[in-house]
Amino acid sequence: MFPASRYSLQARRCIRALKAVQGEHVAPQAYTTSRCCSSAPVSRITTHYTVYPRDKDPRWEGMEMERFADEADVVIVGGGPAGLSAAIRLKQLANEHEKELRVCLVEKAAQIGAHTLSGACLEPSALNELFPDWKERGAPLNTPVTEDKFSILTEKYRIPIPILPGLPMNNHGNYIVRLGHFVRWLGEQAEELGVEIYPGYAAAEVLFHEDGSAKGIATNDVGIAKDGSPKDVFERGMELHAKVTLFGEGCHGHLAKQLYKHFNLRENCEPQTYAIGLKELWVIDEKKWRPGRVEHSVGWPLNRHTYGGSFLYHLNEGEPLVALGFVVGLDYTNPYLSPFREFQRWKHHPSVACTLEGGNRIAYGARALNEGGFQSLPKLTFPGGMLIGCSPGFMNVPKIKGTHTAMKSGMLAAEAIFKKITDDNLDSQTAGIHVPEYEENLKKSWIWKELYSVRNIRPSFHNYFGLYGGMIYTGIFYWIFRGKEPWTLKHAAWTQPS
Ligand SMILES: Cc1cc2nc3c(=O)[nH]c(=O)nc-3n(C[C@H](O)[C@H](O)[C@H](O)COP(=O)(O)OP(=O)(O)OC[C@H]3O[C@@H](n4cnc5c(N)ncnc54)[C@H](O)[C@@H]3O)c2cc1C
Numbered sequence: 001m002f003p004a005s006r007y008s009l010q011a012r013r014c015i016r017a018l019k020a021v022q023g024e025h026v027a028p029q030a031y032t033t034s035r036c037c038s039s040a041p042v043s044r045i046t047t048h049y050t051v052y053p054r055d056k057d058p059r060w061e062g063m064e065m066e067r068f069a070d071e072a073d074v075v076i077v078g079g080g081p082a083g084l085s086a087a088i089r090l091k092q093l094a095n096e097h098e099k100e101l102r103v104c105l106v107e108k109a110a111q112i113g114a115h116t117l118s119g120a121c122l123e124p125s126a127l128n129e130l131f132p133d134w135k136e137r138g139a140p141l142n143t144p145v146t147e148d149k150f151s152i153l154t155e156k157y158r159i160p161i162p163i164l165p166g167l168p169m170n171n172h173g174n175y176i177v178r179l180g181h182f183v184r185w186l187g188e189q190a191e192e193l194g195v196e197i198y199p200g201y202a203a204a205e206v207l208f209h210e211d212g213s214a215k216g217i218a219t220n221d222v223g224i225a226k227d228g229s230p231k232d233v234f235e236r237g238m239e240l241h242a243k244v245t246l247f248g249e250g251c252h253g254h255l256a257k258q259l260y261k262h263f264n265l266r267e268n269c270e271p272q273t274y275a276i277g278l279k280e281l282w283v284i285d286e287k288k289w290r291p292g293r294v295e296h297s298v299g300w301p302l303n304r305h306t307y308g309g310s311f312l313y314h315l316n317e318g319e320p321l322v323a324l325g326f327v328v329g330l331d332y333t334n335p336y337l338s339p340f341r342e343f344q345r346w347k348h349h350p351s352v353a354c355t356l357e358g359g360n361r362i363a364y365g366a367r368a369l370n371e372g373g374f375q376s377l378p379k380l381t382f383p384g385g386m387l388i389g390c391s392p393g394f395m396n397v398p399k400i401k402g403t404h405t406a407m408k409s410g411m412l413a414a415e416a417i418f419k420k421i422t423d424d425n426l427d428s429q430t431a432g433i434h435v436p437e438y439e440e441n442l443k444k445s446w447i448w449k450e451l452y453s454v455r456n457i458r459p460s461f462h463n464y465f466g467l468y469g470g471m472i473y474t475g476i477f478y479w480i481f482r483g484k485e486p487w488t489l490k491h492a493a494w495t496q497p498s
Contacts, residue, residue, distance in 0.1 A: 044228075064236065067238055069238065070241070071241050072102040072240060072241070073102045073244075074245070074246065075106070075216050075241075075245045077217055077245065077253075078250060079107030079113075079187060080183060080389060080406065081183060082248035082388040083410060084186040084410070085126065085406070085407040085414075087410075088414075090418055092193060093414065094194075097418075097422065103196065106198045107198065110200045112183060112184050118323060119178060119281055119315070119322075121177075123174050123399075124141065126403075126404045127404070130407065131189070138185070143175055147292055149163075149296070150169045150297070153351070176292070177315075203218070203219060203249075204221070208432075209431035214382065214383065214385040215241050215431065216240045216242045244385060244420075245432070247385060247388065248389045250367075251274070251368045251390045251393070259387070262382075265379040265382065266379075269379075271372070272372040272376045273331060273458075275327050276369070277325055277326070277369050278325055278327075278340060278366045279367075280323070281322075282323075283320060284355060285320065288320075290314045291316035292314060299467065306328065306329065306466075307332075310352075312352065322355065370402075371397050373455055374451040374488070375488060375491060376491070377451075380442065381434060381436050388406070388410045396450060397457065397458045398474070399454070417435050420433060421433060453484075455483065456477060459489035460473035
């Protein structure tokens with residue numbers, strides 16, 4: 001430890017050294033100064049040009065910054081269930097009405113489906129509407145749910161809870177899928193219908209017309225060094241302009257955040273709330289494999305005030321596969337809680353470990369989920385664009401399902417856009433076309449009804465009894481009264497009594 005006087009001298013030297021370096025370089029860099037207390041480089045969290053403008057950075061002087069621009073009717077950001085369903089529906093309608101419609105979709109993953117976490121329980125309602133003949137088309141829905149279990153875990157025991165018809169955890173009629181495979185299949189259908197798909201391209205920036213309406217997107221530049229300077233292989237991204245741009249980036253997309261600000265879309269809703277979901281795919285001992293079985297649990301290792309739970313799905317994909325995962329609401333109050341460690345502990349529960357023993361984990365990943373539901377839905381449309389899928393947050397939280405609602409929102413967006421942009425009498429007041437009909441139609445659809453009916457379940461867990469209070473609330477107001485209670489609870493953080 002330094003004595004106080006020497007420490008402050010050291011600190012002053014550090015500040016002087018940093019100022020000197022900052023004077024030399026305006027651009028973001030990793031700094032090391034021999035006079036600093038620590039020799040570790042101080043690296044920037046980001047070097048992105050939206051944070052550190054390049055026009056003030058001498059390293060970018062003289063670089064060719066012009067972007068090639070292309071025009072489409074509709075541009076879609078994100079090749080997840082929402083974006084692909086929108087693209088498919090647009091081309092289905094265009095083909096039905098024999099209209100020329102150019103639909104381009106950019107996806108940041110190198111292949112469609114590559115950024116999608118595997119292992120999900122799919123409610124096929126939207127798929128039935130999009131492709132009534134999905135079976136003949138070879139959709140990879142190979143595992144109908146045959147067995148459904150829900151339990152409360154204690155440290156050593158599993159207490160089974162009956163799943164009554166109508167409860168959110170009832171999976172009768174659903175399918176266990178490898179979501180990445182399903183999304184890849186949607187991509188193939190979209191391409192067959194004539195959608196132009198560009199995998200490996202991230203939309204990095206929203207472009208605006210002079211009147212403020214959305215004009216399209218610019219894809220990411222490539223060939224930039226970690227310190228934010230251009231490499232020899234630097235290549236500028238390209239611009240994709242459209243009459244309407246659809247944003248289907250999934251939960252917490254960075255372009256959606258720009259749009260929230262630009263169009264003030266979150267003015268009349270509650271803030272979004274989030275959870276983290278960890279997922280793994282295991283090959284297990286064949287003797288323990290029960291294809292079609294779905295298991296959910298709440299309770300241990302989480303305490304009653306931490307929202308979360310587990311899932312374990314037995315897939316039927318030609319080998320003894322199980323998809324398992326753990327979701328933890330990010331409003332937990334214990335600062336020492338680590339969702340990943342809780343997941344690890346859960347895997348050691350006697351009733352889980354016996355399934356995994358002797359098995360091999362072959363894939364894993366983590367992703368954020370929206371938990372705000374109905375109360376946190378922003379305004380969905382603005383001049384030149386709209387939000388679809390988990391980007392605005394159509395996740396049905398108690399069901400842990402958002403694929404069917406994401407798909408349906410994409411389809412509704414497509415139907416509203418098609419009607420508007422093929423209208424010969426269209427008289428748009430802005431250069432980017434505004435399609436408020438999407439939001440109006442969505443409010444009349446089953447998505448709205450579904451999200452409205454479960455709106456109070458997540459916030460009801462914020463009570464003195466936590467999990468148990470929430471379960472009783474769900475039993476009374478969701479199961480008996482179907483979510484028709486005349487009040488809507490707010491998302492409030494649970495605070496421990498002092
Ligand atoms: C742990 C966990 C378990 C789940 N379990 C289920 C379940 O059992 N059943 C169910 O129905 N749902 C489940 N879900 C939810 C489901 O995964 C989502 O609701 C669904 O994937 C939402 O679809 P989406 O198209 O809106 O977004 P996403 O599936 O997230 O797709 C968005 C796509 O956009 C791409 N993208 C993002 N930003 C950009 C950009 N700037 N440029 C280009 N591309 C971009 C991403 O790479 C991604 O491919 C689960 C989610 C989690 C996290």
